[in-house]
Amino acid sequence: MADDKSKRGKQDRARVSASEPYEVNYFARKRGITKDQALKIIKDTKGNRDKANAVAEKISGK
Template sequence: MADDKSKRDFRDRDRVSADEDYEVEYFAQKVGLTPEQVRDLIRKHGNARETLEREAKALGRR
C-alpha cells in the first residue's frame, strides 16, 4: 500500500541523533569530521543541526 501523502509528520529533521550511528556518520561525512568529533559536538552543544553545522565549521577553521 502506498504512503498516505496527506499525513505528514515533522520528525526531527532539524536534529542529529547521537544514538543513531547512520545519522552521526552521515553528518560527519557532510561536514568533514569524524563520528566521534560529531558526538563530542552533540554533547557540548546539543543536537540542533543548525548549531552543529555552525560549530563544525568553526572547528574546521581551527
Template sequence: MADNKAKRGGADRSRVAAGEGYEVNYFARKHGISAADARNLIAKVGNDRNKLNAAAAQVRKR
C-alpha cells in the first residue's frame, strides 16, 4: 500500500517506510550508514523508528 503523504502525524512519524526511497535515504544519512545497511536494519529489526535508531547506533560503532 502506498504511503499517503497527505496523512501525516504521529503514527507515520514512528515508522520508517522501507518502500519509500527518500525515507530510507534520510534515515541512512542521519545515522551515517549506507542505504543498503539501512534496508538491512529495517528487514532485521522492523520499521519502528526508535528500535532502528538504537540499531543504527550500534552499526555506526563498528
C-alpha cells in the first residue's frame, strides 16, 4: 500500500511504509538496526508501527 502524503492523520502515523525508502532509513537509524532488518520487520508486521517498534526493540535493545 502506498503512503498517501495528503492524509496525515492518526492512521498514517500508526503505519510505517516499506515502499518509502526514507521511512525505512529513518526507522533503521532510530532503532539502531540495518536497513535490511528494518525492511523485514516492517513487512513482517504489515507496517504496524507499534508492532514494528516492539520487534526492533528486541533486536537492538533500544
